Amino acid sequence: MTGSGPAILVEGLVKSFGQVRALRGVDFAVPRGTVLGVLGPNGAGKTTAVRILTTLLKPDAGRAVVEGRDVVHHEAAVREIIGLAGQSTAIVDYLTGRENLELVARLYHLPRPEGRARAAELLERFGLSDAADRQAKTYSGGMQRRLDLAASLVARPAVLFLDEPTSGLDPRSRVGMWEIIHDLVAGGTTLLLTTQYLDEADELADEIVVIDRGRVIAAGTPERLKDRVGGDVVEFSVPDRSRRDDALRAVAGLGDGTPTVDDTTGLVGIRVGHRGSQAIVQAVRELDAASIDIHGLALRRPSLDDVFLALTGHAAEDGGPGGTGRGRRRRSRRGAAAVTAGED
Ligand SMILES: Nc1ncnc2c1ncn2[C@@H]1O[C@H](COP(=O)(O)OP(=O)(O)OP(=O)(O)O)[C@@H](O)[C@H]1O
Ligand SMILES: [Mg+2]
Numbered sequence: 183m184t185g186s187g188p189a190i191l192v193e194g195l196v197k198s199f200g201q202v203r204a205l206r207g208v209d210f211a212v213p214r215g216t217v218l219g220v221l222g223p224n225g226a227g228k229t230t231a232v233r234i235l236t237t238l239l240k241p242d243a244g245r246a247v248v249e250g251r252d253v254v255h256h257e258a259a260v261r262e263i264i265g266l267a268g269q270s271t272a273i274v275d276y277l278t279g280r281e282n283l284e285l286v287a288r289l290y291h292l293p294r295p296e297g298r299a300r301a302a303e304l305l306e307r308f309g310l311s312d313a314a315d316r317q318a319k320t321y322s323g324g325m326q327r328r329l330d331l332a333a334s335l336v337a338r339p340a341v342l343f344l345d346e347p348t349s350g351l352d353p354r355s356r357v358g359m360w361e362i363i364h365d366l367v368a369g370g371t372t373l374l375l376t377t378q379y380l381d382e383a384d385e386l387a388d389e390i391v392v393i394d395r396g397r398v399i400a401a402g403t404p405e406r407l408k409d410r411v412g413g414d415v416v417e418f419s420v421p422d423r424s425r426r427d428d429a430l431r432a433v434a435g436l437g438d439g440t441p442t443v444d445d446t447t448g449l450v451g452i453r454v455g456h457r458g459s460q461a462i463v464q465a466v467r468e469l470d471a472a473s474i475d476i477h478g479l480a481l482r483r484p485s486l487d488d489v490f491l492a493l494t495g496h497a498a499e500d501g502g503p504g505g506t507g508r509g510r511r512r513r514s515r516r517g518a519a520a521v522t523a524g525e526d
Pocket of ligand 1: 199202203204222223224225226227228229230231269378
């Protein structure tokens, strides 16, 4: 079943919906057993690409191959080996969690006893055993997402597609979902996941492709992408405005460039590349030696917005064709909270 090429190969993929050009020639490849994070704002074309790869939609041009099987010409063969947890869940509301999973097992023609066992195993693994015999409509959003992910795993797919697996989850459920995904990948599954969150791609993906308005605008490892926006930033504010220039002088040696000051917030920022933790310690030392009081010293990782701004010159929440501006609401807040230290 496994050929010698990549697990997923996409070449020159084009798809329009009337006037809307959702994909305008997308290429990428995902080596077997690795995770590709497809990152992009609302309307970028992420779901369109996933739907083509999972045979739910036909491309206008280009080709997509999953484990050597062309998604257009060998649709059934592709479906046999993939799992999909879409952006909206595919759960049957009035069935229980257990019934939902057993239904999927039947759809995949698993013998009944095996289907039952598989359902029980997945319910356990996703922390849904206690709720297994309740109707799915009584589940919380996070529980429904977990059930949906469990459903996508019933048939032990070699290649898994997760379309924004953590959107709408609270921070704790998000981390729980990340752990589940880590386990899957450790088991050898090839994974393509879409996300609007750089921190999520950073946590889970071996490689990232950034899609904007139907085109791949950047690709590479998370580290490489962050380098392109200048790496980590050390930030702090100086309550005593008369000491701000002294503070800038004290930390000038830490960064790659000149420290910047945000006029409205008074926040001082210095780009420090990969040397985040060292730089933050050094900043404390220098500022302390110069007897300057500071506030809210923090190490900020570049956010998706930073990446977008740097790569495209427009903010992620501008959206793509037909963009809805939802990005503003759903934007990650964790970027600013990655490491905080030394509140004075
Ligand atoms: N069935 C459809 N009919 C018409 N337009 C569509 C259809 N599906 C997608 N589009 C349009 O194609 C573009 C790409 O949509 P897509 O759903 O792939 O974006 P996305 O990156 O998944 O966005 P989001 O982050 O909001 O999920 C959008 O402009 C969208 O409005
Ligand atoms: Mg989508």
